[in-house]
Amino acid sequence: MVFNEIMTKFQSNEMDHQSIQNLYQNRINSINLTQELFVAFSNKDISLLESCFFVAYKLNLFSTENEHIISKLIVENWHREHEDIAGLFQRKFNNNKQNIQPLLLAITNIPEYLEDDDFKYPYIRKLIYAIGAQLESYNIETLAILTQSEDEQIRNLALHQIEKRKKIGRWENREL
Secondary structure, three states: OOOHHHHHHHHHOOOOOEEEEEHHHOOOOOOHHHHHHHOOOOOOOHHHHHHHHHEEEEEEEOHHHHHHHHHOOOOOOOOOOHHHHHHHHOOOOOHHHHHHHHHHHHHHHOHHHHHHHHHHHHHHHHHHHHHHOOOOHHHHHHHHHHOOOOOOOHHHHHHHHHHHHHOOOOOOOOOO
């Protein structure tokens, strides 16, 4: 698996960031990434998943072709890429209403390594920001639902996101 090979060479200092880009930029694409992500997902292979994310960031391989498998990964508890995935949904995968459901599920399915409040709420904040970045009407409906949460911090984070979006000119005619 080329993703693991690249990671191993990088970790052993056989390759640096620039050589990864020079050697693999035109040889690996987002379809290769999607295939490797499915293998990592199917086998719960943490090492391969980490290698996939490392290489994907270096070569800018994240695309709509791998959006579906990444939406499945955000609710899986066997890896530690959750915060990176939440960031992807905020910055890259933010125009598909289908993304809101896994983001909501991730809020109620916190991985064990993030359960401590010092980690949990920064992660939830990323998830709520990712929801706010999704397609309008779907995102505002979801944020409004989150303002009804029994968890005070989730309510406050959702309200903050709504107010932030209003300030930048979104939802100006909506009543919440």
